[in-house]
Amino acid sequence: MTSDPEEQVRLQGFGEMTLRTAVATLMQLAPGERADAAIFRVRDDVRLAQSEIAELASHWGIEPAPNVRSPGLVPDQHWPDVVRGMVREAPLPSLMVAFLVGMLVARR
Structure with a gap:
């Protein structure tokens, strides 16, 4: 079995790339594709x-x-989940600035 992620391979329809990139690209395709x-x-x-x-x-x-077959079948994300995801990925200085701006807006 080939397990070297840096080995050069050719993904049909996409061209040459590393094995890890080819596997990641392939896994993002729809199951039929x-x-x-x-x-x-x-x-x-x-x-x-x-x-x-x-x-x-x-x-x-x-x-x-x-x-996913249709966008109508995807459940709506609730705002708390959206905000929680944004906070998890935000760098600390951005969070501090957002907190201070929130405090200024709340005091007015």
């Missing part, structure tokens, strides 16, 4: 098996994209 796509090693032009790709993805912690 994922089944049709193929990864080939550049050095010997051998196609990687779907089971090998799935094993590499799970080993590297790459999750497949969810199978």
